[in-house]
Amino acid sequence: MSLNLVFMLLGIALTVLASQRNRPRLSMVGIGLLGLLLLLTPFISNNRDIMTNVFIIGLASVGWNVIGGFTGYASFGQVAFWGLGAYAAVVTSSVPNAAQATFGLPIWVGFIMAALVPALAALVIGWPVLRLRGHYFAIATLGVAIAVREIFKNVDCIGNQLLCLGGSSGLQIQPIVKAADREANSFLRYFVILAMFAGSVVFCWYLTRSKFGYGLFAIRENEEAAGVLGINTTWFKIGAFCLAAAFTGLAGAWRAMVNGSIYPTEDSIFDTNISLYVIIICLLGGVGTVWGPFIGAFTYSAIQEFLGALQGVPGFGWVLNWTNVIFGAIVILLVVFLPKGILQIVRNKGGFTWRIFLRNVRENSI
Amino acid sequence: MNETNLLEIRGATKLYGGVAAVTDISFNVQRGEILGLIGPNGAGKTTLVNMISGTAVPTRGTIKFKDEVLNGKKPHIIGKMGIARTFQVVKPFQNLTVLENVAVGAMFGKGGVKRSSAQAFKRGEEVLQFVHLENYRHDLSESLSIAGRKRLELAKGLAMDPEILLLDEVMAGLRGTEVDEAMDLIRAIHNYGITLLVIEHVMKVIVGVCQRVVVLDYGKKIAEGTPAEVTSEPAVIQAYLGKRYVANQAQGLTQEQSPLE
Numbered sequence: 001m002s003l004n005l006v007f008m009l010l011g012i013a014l015t016v017l018a019s020q021r022n023r024p025r026l027s028m029v030g031i032g033l034l035g036l037l038l039l040l041t042p043f044i045s046n047n048r049d050i051m052t053n054v055f056i057i058g059l060a061s062v063g064w065n066v067i068g069g070f071t072g073y074a075s076f077g078q079v080a081f082w083g084l085g086a087y088a089a090v091v092t093s094s095v096p097n098a099a100q101a102t103f104g105l106p107i108w109v110g111f112i113m114a115a116l117v118p119a120l121a122a123l124v125i126g127w128p129v130l131r132l133r134g135h136y137f138a139i140a141t142l143g144v145a146i147a148v149r150e151i152f153k154n155v156d157c158i159g160n161q162l163l164c165l166g167g168s169s170g171l172q173i174q175p176i177v178k179a180a181d182r183e184a185n186s187f188l189r190y191f192v193i194l195a196m197f198a199g200s201v202v203f204c205w206y207l208t209r210s211k212f213g214y215g216l217f218a219i220r221e222n223e224e225a226a227g228v229l230g231i232n233t234t235w236f237k238i239g240a241f242c243l244a245a246a247f248t249g250l251a252g253a254w255r256a257m258v259n260g261s262i263y264p265t266e267d268s269i270f271d272t273n274i275s276l277y278v279i280i281i282c283l284l285g286g287v288g289t290v291w292g293p294f295i296g297a298f299t300y301s302a303i304q305e306f307l308g309a310l311q312g313v314p315g316f317g318w319v320l321n322w323t324n325v326i327f328g329a330i331v332i333l334l335v336v337f338l339p340k341g342i343l344q345i346v347r348n349k350g351g352f353t354w355r356i357f358l359r360n361v362r363e364n365s366i
Numbered sequence: 367m368n369e370t371n372l373l374e375i376r377g378a379t380k381l382y383g384g385v386a387a388v389t390d391i392s393f394n395v396q397r398g399e400i401l402g403l404i405g406p407n408g409a410g411k412t413t414l415v416n417m418i419s420g421t422a423v424p425t426r427g428t429i430k431f432k433d434e435v436l437n438g439k440k441p442h443i444i445g446k447m448g449i450a451r452t453f454q455v456v457k458p459f460q461n462l463t464v465l466e467n468v469a470v471g472a473m474f475g476k477g478g479v480k481r482s483s484a485q486a487f488k489r490g491e492e493v494l495q496f497v498h499l500e501n502y503r504h505d506l507s508e509s510l511s512i513a514g515r516k517r518l519e520l521a522k523g524l525a526m527d528p529e530i531l532l533l534d535e536v537m538a539g540l541r542g543t544e545v546d547e548a549m550d551l552i553r554a555i556h557n558y559g560i561t562l563l564v565i566e567h568v569m570k571v572i573v574g575v576c577q578r579v580v581v582l583d584y585g586k587k588i589a590e591g592t593p594a595e596v597t598s599e600p601a602v603i604q605a606y607l608g609k610r611y612v613a614n615q616a617q618g619l620t621q622e623q624s625p626l627e
């Protein structure tokens with residue numbers, strides 16, 4: 001069994017502890033141990049970049065959770081903001097050369113842009129799209145993701161070389177760090193991404209206690225009643241969409257930094273699967289909960305890691321070709337038996353019973 | 367500013383497709399009164415409340431609140447101005463607790479601007495105490511009975527600290543002493559200085575708490591006056607009981623008492 005898988009499983013267990021909101025002391029212990037685990041992981045792990053990826057996709061999922069979970073508007077196009085964030089960071093911070101006219105500004109400016117640009121895009125897109133509900137909203141966001149990708153494919157330079165996106169040939173990230181510093185850089189990256197991911201969860205915790213957060217919940221539960229109670233539903237929804245875009249954009253920027261290059265294609269920074277992964281992760285953990293994306297990111301990665309490790313076991317080589325089928329089956333089982341995620345088991349008043357699964361099936365079927 | 371009229375409705379009309387739900391209705395709600403709004407099923411009472419609260423836009427006519435025209439204003443603006451309403455078909459925030467439901471009203475209503483989230487919860491506790499739902503405050507709102515959900519609607523509106531509260535059949539389904547308690551509750555709200563528009567089918571309630579009554583039928587206003595005045599009005603009796611009853615009564619053919627009295 002790979003070491004990272006152990007870390008992920010421990011991560012799930014400790015996050016479950018941390019999420020015990022009715023038992024503050026247990027929760028504090030959980031948070032403490034989780035912190036310790038995540039601080040030690042990069043020193044013990046044989047491949048810390050795998051853990052880094054958990055945080056990246058987790059951060060993107062926190063974004064989806066704000067609009068899909070808290071506000072009840074399930075976006076199917078988060079990859080648009082993921083890609084926009086990536087491009088914003090690379091164009092801002094990558095060192096320019098003969099092949100590309102990027103700006104070469106400090107990396108932190110790049111990350112500010114990686115949050116700002118997607119948020120601005122969400123403001124513009126959200127205005128018309130957030131008038132739609134349910135399936136119509138989902139399909140519209142799907143369309144947005146396709147449109148954004150095609151724009152990046154076709155636009156090379158805007159305004160006489162003022163802003164160059166590379167068109168279909170994409171952009172390379174000029175390494176700012178010397179080869180000798182790679183090892184240290186990978187450590188640093190781990191901790192910075194972890195800090196952002198943890199920060200985003202803390203932010204969401206704060207959000208769920210704030211007036212803005214309660215406004216979003218009210219919109220999710222009944223938009224008409226929310227409006228009558230004095231909530232400016234239009235702006236609250238747009239605000240949530242912008243926040244969602246900012247978090248997902250930051251995560252996309254990290255993916256770009258780790259990969260070293262970005263192309264406006266489905267198998268690069270506009271990977272349509274990203275839009276689905278962020279949803280699956282929230283479903284796994286618990287949609288609309290603070291800790292859901294955290295638990296979900298660990299669980300999702302643990303399943304992937306487990307299936308990957310299984311391929312190496314004699315007699316299980318076939319798993320390689322069936323990974324996605326198995327993963328799909330897990331998602332189906334999840335939606336049928338545990339649509340509210342792992343947190344539902346943990347927070348069930350009577351503790352864990354198998355009846356939870358049956359009750360879910362009964363409640364959610366017609 | 368007009369001192370006595372809190373709400374002025376002038377020629378309010380609402381068409382759905384070709385169907386007129388409300389036709390050319392005018393009346394005032396005076397500051398500090400309890401006004402009853404009655405009429406048979408489909409008379410247009412809820413539609414009128416929808417127009418006042420901004421969830422439906424009047425096809426014609428104007429609605430003014432403290433001399434400010436409400437037409438075209440979004441529900442959240444109207445709510446912040448000091449108009450709260452309940453929904454006849456209740457709309458609780460199901461996955462929030464009873465207290466959270468009410469706290470949302472306290473956060474965003476007229477009194478919400480200067481309240482923090484924590485202060486709104488405090489206000490929510492007070493309101494729940496007031497409407498006797500405090501024992502359910504940490505339960506999910508979906509666990510309430512229908513009568514409880516109606517009371518929650520009322521509590522959410524009240525938590526907004528409105529100047530006027532529009533109650534759309536909050537007592538439907540109540541029995542016996544429950545009705546009396548609810549009437550006491552309405553009077554208590556009134557004592558806080560809140561103006562009330564009460565829609566109710568139970569005449570006992572209307573006669574018991576309202577100073578004036580407006581009667582609608584088929585989207586039109588057919589009577590306005592004190593409860594005693596409107597219940598003796600032939601048009602009102604006819605609307606409720608049909609033409610034949612009125613004709614029979616005129617000929618002394620029926621011994622029945624009008625259920626309106």
Ligand SMILES: Nc1ncnc2c1ncn2[C@@H]1O[C@H](COP(=O)(O)OP(=O)(O)OP(=O)(O)O)[C@@H](O)[C@H]1O
Nearest residue numbers: 382386387405406407408409410411412413414454
């Ligand atoms: N959204 C709508 N679309 C079409 N017709 C509507 C709509 N809302 C109300 N109506 C119609 O308008 C008329 C008035 O309805 P309304 O709900 O206002 O009556 P009401 O007096 O509240 O009745 P009740 O006592 O049953 O609650 C009815 O004929 C109804 O069918």
Ligand SMILES: [Mg+2]
Nearest residue numbers: 411412413454
């Ligand atoms: Mg009605």
